[in-house]
Amino acid sequence: MSAASVISVLDDDPYVREAINNLLRSRGYMVHTFASAEEFLSSSDSKRxxxxxxxxxxxxxxxxxxxxxxxxxxxxxxxxxxxxxxDETLHIRALEAGAICCLRKPFVPADLMKCLQWALAAADDVTE
Incomplete structure (x- = not known):
C-alpha cells in the first residue's frame, strides 16, 4: 500500500459508508466518503x-x-x-465494465481488503 493511497467510498447508506470508512482508516488508508456518484464527481477528490x-x-x-x-x-x-x-447478471456486467471485484453485502472485511490490494496493485501496474 502506498502512503498516498486515497480510497473513495460511495454508498447511499450512511451506516455502510461509516463502516467501510472505519475499516479502511484502521488499516492506514486515507478515505473520502460520498452519498452519491454525483457528489463524488463534483468533488475535487474525484481526481485524486x-x-x-x-x-x-x-x-x-x-x-x-x-x-x-x-x-x-x-x-x-x-x-x-x-x-x-x-444478481449474477449484474455481477458479470460489473466485471465486464472493468470492476476489479464485486462483493455482496454484508461482506467479510478480509475480502474487501484482498480486493483493495488487487485494485491498488493493478493501479500500480498501469502507472509503471
Whole structure:
C-alpha cells in the first residue's frame, strides 16, 4: 500500500459508508466518503483517488454507471463494487465494465481488503 493511497467510498447508506470508512482508516488508508456518484464527481477528490469502492444500487447513478462513465472519460481508477442485491447478471456486467471485484453485502472485511490490494496493485501496474 502506498502512503498516498486515497480510497473513495460511495454508498447511499450512511451506516455502510461509516463502516467501510472505519475499516479502511484502521488499516492506514486515507478515505473520502460520498452519498452519491454525483457528489463524488463534483468533488475535487474525484481526481485524486487511488481506488473507488461504490455501491451498485444508488439512486440516480449506479456504481456501474459511474464506472462506465469514468472509463469512457479515460480514467483507469480501479473500482470495487458492492451490492446488497446479488444478481449474477449484474455481477458479470460489473466485471465486464472493468470492476476489479464485486462483493455482496454484508461482506467479510478480509475480502474487501484482498480486493483493495488487487485494485491498488493493478493501479500500480498501469502507472509503471
Amino acid at each position: 483517488t487511488s481506488c473507488i469502492v461504490a455501491d451498485m444500487h444508488m439512486p440516480s447513478k449506479t456504481g456501474i454507471d459511474l464506472l462506465t462513465q469514468m472509463r469512457a472519460q479515460g480514467s483507469a481508477t480501479p473500482f470495487i463494487l458492492i451490492t446488497g442485491f446479488p
